[in-house]
Amino acid sequence: MNEPRLTDRAFYLRRLGFDRPPAPTLETLRQLQLRHTGAFPFENLTTLSGEPVLIDLPSIEQKVLHDGRGGYCYELNHLFLALLEELGFDARAISGRVVMGQPEGAWTARTHRLSLVIIDDVRYVTDVGFGGMVPTAPLLLDSRAEQLTPHEPYRIDQHVDGFTLRANVAGEWRAMYIFDLQRQEAIDFAVGNWYVSTHPESSFAKQLTVARTGEGWRRTLNNGSFAIHRIGHGSERRQVADVQELVGLLESEFGIRVSEHSQLIQVLKRLIAVPQ
Known part of the structure; x- marks a missing residue:
């Protein structure tokens, strides 16, 4: 079955600052x-509310583009790949294993x-769904050198099992x-999404x-731990202890509209009460 197409590509592009479709260049x-x-x-509020995280393209498009929400990798990188493909990029989905903090x-x-993109026979990885350490530029897959981005430098190490992003x-x-670079199908992402959104040991189900x-x-x-990390400077941190303040922070600092979902509000109250 063919993947649905974006229903409002023009609006998506406007959100990204383009008034017309740009050429598929680096x-x-x-x-x-x-x-x-x-x-x-990047956010996991749907998981915390106890609702299923829907990763079909129409559901993601509605949530992220129209409902004032974000998402995690199975949502954001799916949406982004659909846009890249419609703009004419040679791109496909790939997957990985998160080891940050391990x-x-x-x-x-x-x-x-995440996604693999090939431009003029050169391979890049692109990722818009990796939380607070998301790379902010495409990275050359076949280079082992340090690669600068608008934020931190990254590098890609190659080994017998594939690659490690550092x-x-x-x-x-x-x-x-x-x-x-193993081929991935919708069922592979469905299994991964089911695990991260429902397994009791998944961090997304716990915080x-x-x-x-x-x-x-x-x-x-x-x-309840909010931080602003400024590149080349120290971080500003503060603790949020009131759930209404938290809801306001989500909107003012992250652009997320939180519905008055009773279960979600109760979960957020409990989480911000836990000492950090």
């Missing part, structure tokens, strides 16, 4: 990726979605995720995780 990809991470926040050498479940954080090359990236800054919210 510069376009750079602009799209950087702007996307600022326009559409001991070196850890091997986790395959629960991350970011230079505070002078240390930290592993973000492991990935490979609030929100992120948005802009020019020279990254904003993150983990339960």
Whole structure:
């Protein structure tokens, strides 16, 4: 069955600052990726509300483009890939294993979605759904050198099992995720999405995780811990202890409209009460 097409590509492009479809060039990809991470926040509120996370394209388009929400990798990178394909990019979905914060050498479940893009026979990886450490520029797949982005430097290490994306954080090359180029189908992403949104050991089922990236800054919210990380400067942090303040923060700092979903509000109250 053919994948549905975007129903409002023009509106999507306007959200990204384009009044007409741009040419499928590397510069376009750079602009799209950087702007996307600022326009559409990473968040897991649907999981916390106890509702299913729908990852078919029409559902994602409605939620992210029209309902004032964001999403996580299975939503944001799916939506982004649909846009790239409609603009004429040679692109396909791939997947990986998140190891950020894990001991070196850890091997986790395959629960991350990103995209491979080929431009003039050169391979790039692009990702708009990796939370507070999302790369803000496409990265050359076949280079082992440090690659600069508008935010942190990244590099891609190659090994027998595929590739490891690393970011230079505070002078240390930290592993973000492991990935490979194995063909992925909708069922593979359905299984990964089901795991991260329902398994009791999934971090998305246990804590609030929100992120948005802009020019020279990254904003993150983990339960009640809000931080603004300014590139080249220190971080500003504060604790949010009131749920209405949290709801206001989600809208003012991340552009997320939170419905008065009673179960979600109760879950948020409980999460921000947990000491950080």
